[in-house]
Structure formats: C-alpha cells, structure tokens
Amino acid sequence: MYDDFDRCYRAVQSKDARFDGWFVTAVLTTGIYCRPSCPVRPPLARNVRFHPTAAAAQRAGFRACKRCRPDASPGSPEWNVRGDVVARAMRLIADGTVDRDGVTGLAARLGYTTRQVERLMQAEVGAAPLALARAQRTQTARVLIETTDLPFGDVAFASGFSSIRQFNETVMSVTALTPTALRQRAQTTFGPGRPTGSGVVSLRLPVRTPFAYEGLFGHLAASGAHGVEEVRDGAYRRTLRLVAGNGVVSLTPHPDHVQCELALDDFRDLSTAIARCRRLLDLDADPEAVVDALSGDEQLTALIAKAPGQRIPRTVDESELALRVVIGQQISVKATRTHAGRVAQAYGTPIDDAKGGLTHVFPSVEQLASIDPTHLAFPKTRQRTFTTLVRALADGTVVLDPGCDWNRARQQLLALPGIGPWTAEVIAMRGLGDPDAFPVTDLGVLAAAKALGLPADPKVLSERSGRWRPWRAYATQHLWTALEHDVNYWPPKTTVKDK
Incomplete structure (x- = not known):
C-alpha cells in the first residue's frame, strides 16, 4: 500500500498503529523515517515519501526515528x-x-x-x-x-x-x-534490560491487536507432544531444532505482546529462532482485516465479535507439523500427542532443560529415515503414509518450508498415498500459513458450522465459504473456538497425562 500516498498520509495523520509494518514514512527535511504511529507531529505532505520497508528507507539514506523505532516494528502481514x-x-x-x-x-x-x-x-x-x-x-x-544486558x-x-x-x-x-x-x-x-544467563535471552515479541491468544495457546498446549512441549508457570514451552544447535523457548502471552525466553546452544541461531517463534504464534497476522472481512457474514458476526484477533496455531518446523498431522489422522488430539511424544523420545535428539521437563527435540526427517514401525502404534495404512512422507521430505519430492509454493506443496502432498484433502489443507493452514486454507471435512469445522446454522454438508459449506476468502483459515480457527474442547482453554483446564 506504500504507493497509495493519500491512504498512507491519512494513516500517518491519525497515528494508526494498525499500519505499523505495512510501510514507513521518510521525512525529507530531517532525514529520518518513522512508523505510521509515530507520536511526533505529522510532517507536511510535501516533505514526505513512503517506502515499503525499513531496508528501502535505509537504502535511500534515511535513519530510524529514535522515538518510534521503526526498525523494530513487526513484519508486514x-x-x-x-x-x-x-x-x-x-x-x-x-x-x-x-x-x-x-x-x-x-x-x-x-x-x-x-x-x-x-x-x-x-x-x-x-x-x-x-x-x-x-x-x-x-x-x-x-x-x-x-x-538485554x-x-x-x-x-x-x-x-x-x-x-x-x-x-x-x-x-x-x-x-x-x-x-x-x-x-x-x-x-x-x-528500565534496565532483563538479566540473561549463559545462552539465554529474554525479550518481548510485539503483536498487532486485538490478540485473542486463548485459542492459539490453548491449541498448542492441548496438542503438545510429551517431552517436546509443555505448559509450565503460565508459559507454553517447547524445544527447537535450529541450524547451529538446539534450543528451548518459553512463551507467555499478554494482551499486547508475548514474553519470549530463549535458551540456545548457539547465539547465531537467535534471529532464526525469533522468526520461527513469531511464525508459530502467527504474530504478523492482520487481525483488523480478518475481522472486517469475516464480520460481514451475518452467521459469523457474533462469533467474531466474541473473540476478535484469532491467530492460527502454527509451527516452528513445517516437516514436523506435516508428520504430526499424518499421525493425527482420524484419532483424537490426546492420542495424537501420545504417539508424537513416543516418536520424539525414540528418535529425537535428547536435550537438557534446566527450567522444566522437556527432554527431546522432535526428530528430523533424516533421523526418521530408518524408523522401526513398532514405534508407530497405529494402523499399517497410516504407518505407510507416515514413512512415505518421511522419504518424500528427505528426497525433495515434497518441499515444505517458509518459501515454498502453497499450491505446489498441496499437489505434492496429494500425490502421496494416504494423504487426502483434509491432511493437505491442515498442513497448508498450520504448517505453511496459507490464510485461505480450508479443511472443510474437519469434524470440528462441520460441528461448529451446524451449531451456527451454516451448511453441515462439506460441498455446500465449501461453496458458502467463498465469501470468507482470502481468510478461510481464520474462519476455521473461529469455528474451532465455538466448540467445547480443550484446545480453546488457556490456561489449560486440566493437565493431560500422556501414557
């Protein structure tokens, strides 16, 4: 939107924080660039230029404003x-x-x-x-x-x-x-920076409001694999496999930010770890756009108004998410976390967690290449799907990463035996972040749709969902929040015991 001068200038005049990250304002007379929400008096229109990113403003010779710190704003949705x-x-x-x-x-x-x-x-x-x-x-x-210090x-x-x-x-x-x-x-x-121990850093992850974190954190907690994820002292915690080493992250939600504590084997992984935590929590979403679009459907209006600002519970590793979705085919969330925890303990890398009970990093596809089917205590057809997906991820037949083509990834997944539209759409939604992914055959989606007076037939609901585009993944998350289920409670109502 940076090339729409009038719209950008109106955002600057109103100091609208919703546009932080969408563009930056460069002021010719001072040589600095600012967020749209900068508290200083708006400059005259003739002295303003708009750039799409901080990098573009820096390249043009502008320095970051010391008051609004535009170089530290969240990424553009x-x-x-x-x-x-x-x-x-x-x-x-x-x-x-x-x-x-x-x-x-x-x-x-x-x-x-x-x-x-x-x-x-x-x-x-x-x-x-x-x-x-x-x-x-x-x-x-x-x-x-x-x-930090x-x-x-x-x-x-x-x-x-x-x-x-x-x-x-x-x-x-x-x-x-x-x-x-x-x-x-x-x-x-x-005030002073947070004290840090060896290999530990604590920081705030900014978030666009509104931020309805209960469904997000509740889902991550309810589906957490034993030894890989846990809830402790009001925080969701999990292990990370990074490029130079491993790590543990602790994430505590607040209405306008998430407190993040990272313990890393190697500090070179810090920037990547922060990016993956933001991706896990979908912090760079545009909640205002989602609310505006979905509220226009009269059968969703009340549901959206109840908890605006839903985020998609995503992942720190696309391959891990895909494998766990396959594990969870046609079984409960509780059973899925049990099976995923067993796989992690059998093949994942052990990790030391001084502040909690995390024990393993979820295994890479390379570590799973020689998996023993006895560690997959579910039907043989799903065992074959799991091992086939492992091989496909390892040899590049299926490519799942932050930069992959969403539609091509769907085609690659659907070409594998045992992977149907539900599996591919959940992977596209939670793994790849496609905002328009829509697992229309999901039992929770259909149950919530029926309760709201929406079509309960997948084909008819799919046609009806056209008015929700391009935000059908967020419509899915809102529908899930209409259910009485552990995924919708934060802090968790009960502690799930894994076998």
Whole structure:
C-alpha cells in the first residue's frame, strides 16, 4: 500500500498503529523515517515519501526515528497473505536463508536466478535481498541492545554481523547512536534490560491487536507432544531444532505482546529462532482485516465479535507439523500427542532443560529415515503414509518450508498415498500459513458450522465459504473456538497425562 500516498498520509495523520509494518514514512527535511504511529507531529505532505520497508528507507539514506523505532516494528502481514515469489522470498529472508546460504541459495530455493530475484525484490520492496537481510540483522541487534544486558560482542555475533566494527558502523548509520548510547537511552526510557544467563535471552515479541491468544495457546498446549512441549508457570514451552544447535523457548502471552525466553546452544541461531517463534504464534497476522472481512457474514458476526484477533496455531518446523498431522489422522488430539511424544523420545535428539521437563527435540526427517514401525502404534495404512512422507521430505519430492509454493506443496502432498484433502489443507493452514486454507471435512469445522446454522454438508459449506476468502483459515480457527474442547482453554483446564 506504500504507493497509495493519500491512504498512507491519512494513516500517518491519525497515528494508526494498525499500519505499523505495512510501510514507513521518510521525512525529507530531517532525514529520518518513522512508523505510521509515530507520536511526533505529522510532517507536511510535501516533505514526505513512503517506502515499503525499513531496508528501502535505509537504502535511500534515511535513519530510524529514535522515538518510534521503526526498525523494530513487526513484519508486514502482506508477506504472510501472498503466495508470489516476492512474498516467499521475504519469508525465507526472515528465516535467515540469506545469512546462511547467500542470495544464490535464496534464489535456488525459489527456483529463479539470482538476477531475477534481485530485480523482483528491488521493484517490489525497494531493496535487494542483502539489504533486507542487513536490516533484519540491525533489527535483531537493536532488540538485544535495548532489552538485554548481553555484552555487545555477543549481540553482534547473535545478530549475524561478521565483526564488531561492522556491527558498530551499521548500528550507528541506522540509528544515529552508538550501541552504548542506544542501550543507555533504552534503560532511561524502559528500565534496565532483563538479566540473561549463559545462552539465554529474554525479550518481548510485539503483536498487532486485538490478540485473542486463548485459542492459539490453548491449541498448542492441548496438542503438545510429551517431552517436546509443555505448559509450565503460565508459559507454553517447547524445544527447537535450529541450524547451529538446539534450543528451548518459553512463551507467555499478554494482551499486547508475548514474553519470549530463549535458551540456545548457539547465539547465531537467535534471529532464526525469533522468526520461527513469531511464525508459530502467527504474530504478523492482520487481525483488523480478518475481522472486517469475516464480520460481514451475518452467521459469523457474533462469533467474531466474541473473540476478535484469532491467530492460527502454527509451527516452528513445517516437516514436523506435516508428520504430526499424518499421525493425527482420524484419532483424537490426546492420542495424537501420545504417539508424537513416543516418536520424539525414540528418535529425537535428547536435550537438557534446566527450567522444566522437556527432554527431546522432535526428530528430523533424516533421523526418521530408518524408523522401526513398532514405534508407530497405529494402523499399517497410516504407518505407510507416515514413512512415505518421511522419504518424500528427505528426497525433495515434497518441499515444505517458509518459501515454498502453497499450491505446489498441496499437489505434492496429494500425490502421496494416504494423504487426502483434509491432511493437505491442515498442513497448508498450520504448517505453511496459507490464510485461505480450508479443511472443510474437519469434524470440528462441520460441528461448529451446524451449531451456527451454516451448511453441515462439506460441498455446500465449501461453496458458502467463498465469501470468507482470502481468510478461510481464520474462519476455521473461529469455528474451532465455538466448540467445547480443550484446545480453546488457556490456561489449560486440566493437565493431560500422556501414557
């Protein structure tokens, strides 16, 4: 929307926080760029230029505002709604692909040449992949400088900078403050940073409001695999398999943010871990757009008004989610978590959890390549589906990652024996983040639809759902919240005991 000057300027005049992350405002007379919600007096229209990203504003020579800190705003919801190449690239950059594999690796994941990707990114978001990755490193560094007491050397290392000098120069050029001054300013404004132990960092994950976190956290808690996930002291906790090591994350919801504590084997994984936690909780969603669209259906109006701001319970690992969806075919949530926990304990990597009872990281497809069917205590047809999916993920027949093509992934999944539309749509919804995924044959969806006076026949309901597009995944989440089920309660009503 950054190229719609009038709309953007109206958002700036009203200081509308809903547009934070959609664009940034560059002021020609001061040389700084701001969030739309910046509290300072709006500049004159003739002195304003709008850019799609912080990286684009930085590339144009503007520095981040010291009051509204636009370089630390949440990501644009646009990249989660769209399935085109640029959106897929933005999701991969957020996951750290450029830092790990370079622009060449990013292009290979997308199926384009490096030159094509750079041209598309420049035209669409005003910055090349390297500039976007640099802006992300700076954002991570700023969060750590302002919210922790980590030494600056550790901050630079964790943010992905190759040297202290590069770290200092980049922070200074973007914020017009040295790292020391930035931390002192933050402590004056917000108080001292959270103490951190060895390999531990605590920070706030910002979220767009409204934020109806009960259904999100309730679902994650109710379906958590024993040893991999748990609820403890008001937080949802789980293990993470990352690039340079493993980790444990503790996530505690609040009305306007999520408190996140990460314990990592290697700080180089920090930026990726933060991105995956945001993805797990669907924090970059656009709740206002969802509410506006779905409230227009008179049979959903009351349900939406009851708990606006639903998020999709997603995943930190697309392959893990797909395998767990297969495990859960035609069985209860409780049985699924039991089976998933057994697989994790038999094949996952053991992990030390000083603050809780987590024991294993869910196994990778490589670790599951030689799985013994005796550890799959469910029907042989589902065993075959599970092992076939493992092989397909391992050899690239099925590609599931933040940058994959949603429709192509569906086609790849549906080509495997034992995977039907329900499985493919749940994977698209919770694993890949397609906002229009719709598991229309889901028993919970059909039960809720019937209770609300909507069609209970899958074919008719599918036709009826056309008016919910492109937000049918969020309509699904709202329908699930209409049920009397453990997934809708946070904190959990009862502690589920696994066998």
